[in-house]
Amino acid sequence: MLARTAESVYWLARYIERMDNVARLIEAAQRMAGLSSQTEEWRSALTAAGCDVGYAAKYDTVTSANAAMYLGVDPDNPSSILSSLEKARANARSVRTALTRDMWEAVNGAWLESRRLDMKALVLEHLPETLDWVKTMTTRFLGAYSSTMLRNEIYFFTRLGTFLERADNTARILDVKYHVLLPSYSGVGGLLDYYQWTSILQAVSATRAYHWVYRSEVFPGNVADLLILKPEMPRSLRACYDQIADALELLQDSYGGLAGEPHRLAGALAAQLRYGRIDDIMKAGLHEYLTQMIERTASLGAEIERFYMR
Amino acid sequence: MFDEMRAEGGAVRPAYAMVDRWLKATPQAALDAKKKEAERLFRRIGITFAVYTEGGDPERLIPFDMIPRVLGADEWAILERGLKQRVRALNLFLKDIYGPAEILKAGIIPEALVFLNAAFQAHMQGLEVPNGVYTHVSGIDLVRTGPDEFFVLEDNCRTPSGVSYMLENRAVMMRLFPDLFEGGNIAPIQRYPETLLKTLRAAAPRRCNGDPTVVLLTPGPFNSAYYEHSFLADEMGVELVEGPDLRVQDGVVCMRTTRGLQRVDVIYRRIDDDFLDPLAFNPDSMLGVPGLMAAYRQGNVTIANAPGAGVADDKAVYRLVPDMIKFYLGEEPLLKNVPTWDCSKPDALSHVLDNLAELVVKEARGSGGYGMLVGPHATKAEIAAFAEKLKANPADYVAQPTLSLSTCPCFVESGVAPRHIDLRPFVLTAGEEIAVIPGGLTRVALREGSLVVNSSQGGGTKDTWVLRAPSQQQSQSQSQGQG
Amino acid sequence: MRLGIVHETAYRYEAPLERSAQIARLFPRAHAGLEILSWSVTRDGQAALAPFEDGLGNRIAVVCAPRLATGVRIEVRGEVITRDTGGRWNGEETLPPIYFLRETALTRPAGGVGALLERAPGGREEVIEVARLVRGRIDFAADATNVCTPAAEALARGSGVCQDHSHVLIAALRARGVPARYVSGYLWTGRGDEPASHAWVETFTEGEWVGVDPANRCFAGEAHVRLAAGLDYADAAPVTGVRAGGGAEKLSVRVGVQQAQQ
Secondary structure, three states: OEHHHHHHHHHHHHHHHHHHHHHHHHHHHHHOEOOEOHHHHHHHHHHHOOOHHHHHHHOOOOOHHHHHHHHHOOOOOOOOHHHHHHHHHHHHHHOHHHOOHHHHHHHHHHHHHHHHOOHHHHHHHOHHHHHHHHHHHHHHHHHHHHHHOOOOHHHHHHHHHHHHHHHHHHHHHHHHHHHHHOOOOOOOOOHHHHHHHHHHHHHOOOHHHHHHHHOOOOOHHHHHHHHHOOOOOOOOHHHHHHHHHHHHHHHHHHOOOOOOHHHHHHHHHHHHHHOOOHHHHHHHOHHHHHHHHHHHHHHHHHHHHHHHOO | OOEOOEOOOOOEOHHHHHHHHHHHHOOHHHHHHHHHHHHHHHHHHHHHHHHHOOOOOOOOOOOEEEEEEEEOHHHHHHHHHHHHHHHHHHHHHHHHHOOOOHHHHOOOOOHHHHHOOOOOOHHHOOOOOHHHOOOOEEEEEEEEEEOOEEEEEEEEOOOOOOHHHHHHHHHHHHHHOHHHHHOOOEOOOOOHHHHHHHHHHHOOOOOOOOOOOEEEEOOOOOOOOHHHHHHHHHHHOOEEEOHHHEEEEOOEEEEEEOOEEEEOOEEEEOOOHHHOOOOOOOOOOOOOOOOHHHHHHOOOOEEEOOOOHHHHHOHHHHOOHHHHHHHHHOOOOOOEEOOOEEOOOHHHHHHHHHOHHHEEEEEOOOOOOOOOEEHHHOOHHHHHHHHHHHHHOHHHEEEEEOOOOOEEEEEEOOEEEEEEEEEEOEEEEEOOEEEEOOOOEEEEEOOOOOOOOOHHHOEEEEEEEEEOOHHHOOOOOOOOOOO | OEEEEEEEEEEEEOOOEEEEEEEEEEEOOOEOOEEEEEEEEEEOOOOOOOOEEOOOOOEEEEEEOOOOOOEEEEEEEEEEEEOOOOOEEOOOOOOOHHHHHOOOHHHOOOOOHHHOOOOOOOOHHHHHHHHHHHHHHOEEOOOOOOOOOOHHHHHHHOEEOHHHHHHHHHHHHHHOOOOEEEEEEEEOOOOOOOOOEEEEEEEEEOOEEEEEEHHHOEEOOOOEEEEEEEOOHHHHOOEEEEEEEOOOEEEEEEEEEEEOOO
């Protein structure tokens, strides 16, 4: 398989996942409106999406309209939903014959539609519907590839892209809000704290999952546990790394045992998550832990590209 | 005017008997329905083709006409021999000019026409290409003016395209009208990709041991023929690569794969010479593969078609192809050339200027039917304007008499009516073995009276049938078993 | 004349290279005017590069830097004996003279270049005359032009270096139907203050190729060591290439041509 084909399907999956993550961040920030400082919520969303620096270069103050525009449709923002869609489609187009028809149509259909619609107006006037549209499209893509692709190397690289991006996103969301999860946190107390914790769950669409798993009210330690260590939570770091390690192992098998740095890094991370305990993490420092996760995820990404795509 | 289907007086020619029966047996309403079905089918058969087109809806780039163009077995036999002869001579010509240049020394072709030709590539000089083949895939454009009057309009030795339409048209016809193909009297063309792969493998460089790895090199998804590139790569089961996928290491061309670098032996390139290798051709282009020509010269890779093959299809060189055939093969050309005036010659120029209203004038180096004058169809003002262009740069033009191209019945808005057609058969050369796929791409000028068949100028396509000789047909009745 | 040649071309990059490939036209061909005693071209001190012949008859090698390299150094060392042939080059030709009438971007007869000569030179002596004419129109100035300056622009400026003199002379000769080509090589100057990497012209006169050096108003002789010939600088430059990555590039070239002991 051509290295470029692997690179394109991998980045296709990453950009689609990124669109989905940014849509969820916007949604969570908007839901918090009125409950805490709006500015604070949008600032968190910008930071979690890695867009805070770019935003600050363009705007002096954080407002919900500007932030939603910047995250949603701004072509100057390389991580905006529309920028990601544009890049996802360009990648899909360059390897079209490696994709199934359903995958191509999910991406290309959304792209064609985005060019037909006035996305700016939609973001400003019909934000929730627009975000639903994005999530529908990304879900359609995930569904299309898991139900139509042959289980071969192309599929494994697609999965790597999806879960690497997702792991990065979950770690970032937690890191932006880590301070409200610390035992030492003394917020204003009461309702607002509760909403802070819930906003994290909402950003990864895990509110109902939380209640299923813990059958209790929201405690900050549980939120961190759910999103870092719980294998049954599909956006947890643990779940993402199980998938990543599995996809790399399958690649190794299909290449006659060819393995290297990515396999070592992913294996180590997956093991660490499998045997980790939330109390230990908290004791050692949640922020330090998350920062390290973000860095190790980034270097795993770089190693995957170096190993398979150069 | 010669009509492919009907002789003067309206009698149906033998080759079209089947088409005639089919058209007669099918009432107009049913034909209309079939036409609609054809369009629907194009979308659905798109399974193979839609993948490669823009948008969710498989758009057809070129309109398709359902009534096939038919060539009888005897007609085809002559064409096939003529095409093989012509392509054999074109390859010998290329081998000669990049080597000993005997034909120039013999004074048959002027040196300037070759060495000052924009398509000439000095980097090919003295390079011994495998089996002496330069144009592995050739598309020879033919027109017909009478029962035995076939003319070669132009040769295409660079990166001729259109073969995917040939295959697609046949696939659609077979789905639409399976009955027509049942007797096995229409020669199959489906083995084109397989034959192409065989041709490319036969071109493996001398330093390739074992099974040659073939790739198809495309400029990428933004090229108008990209779908054809990906279609052919898929059909042959070879990688579709772009410049950055290839890398030259220690004089060997490799492609970057997920398992590491993998050696490439034969490159079927569908990009122009200028973009092959920035070290050899266009230093501003990063599209190409730096060092590719060096690897080629060192016998580590084969490029098909060879760079510099364009000298052979130059419109000014075209005039001399019959002389080439005599010189290299000692044979009389089986296919005629259209008489051509080379406007760089003062005598020819004045003749052309005096007779512009009757002539077709083309750019000597153009393609696509743009910078072209069709005298009988042009207004006085257009002719006058063209005369000025011609006088300013006479060497850029060649002129030919306006041929009365044959017509073939087509479905048009008012029913069935004749339209002018041409034919591009595809010739594959693997050393001594030359294969002509029975058929080719028939292009049709869908505008009434128009002689311009280029798709960019309102042309369409048809399925092209070559009938098999009775001895080649499958026996329809089987002997009954006993017992 | 026995000459020792040392020629180092070193590229430094501010960032690691993605890929790079260069053509090294650094392998002279022996002919009546040049005997090669020893010659080696190396990259980064590795084993000597093996040349092959290009379509123009030049001996060349392709030099690829390893991925992520931050520099490439190409080093030539050789010892040769040169003889004066009155500029005559008698090496084997791969292409007929007419090929060297082709126009290139650098040798377009635009501006006054096409009309510089009234007619084709009638013989050897007139070739020297036209070389003098060109030299008289372009003063030597090291930084007035670069390797991408076309003939017409150099003539209009009235200043330039050997490659400008060569391009203008080539374009002017071709405009009069005289085959001419660009030659790159080394020049022994006897002094340390002039560049030893040099360019001159070969023109087809009286049935043979004759090297003429417009910069020095003379035929190519004992002081000239011919490396490669082509239609223009881009076709015959000693080292040219392409690269991806690497950021800003710093090129340093050091050439030394010394007279050696007989």
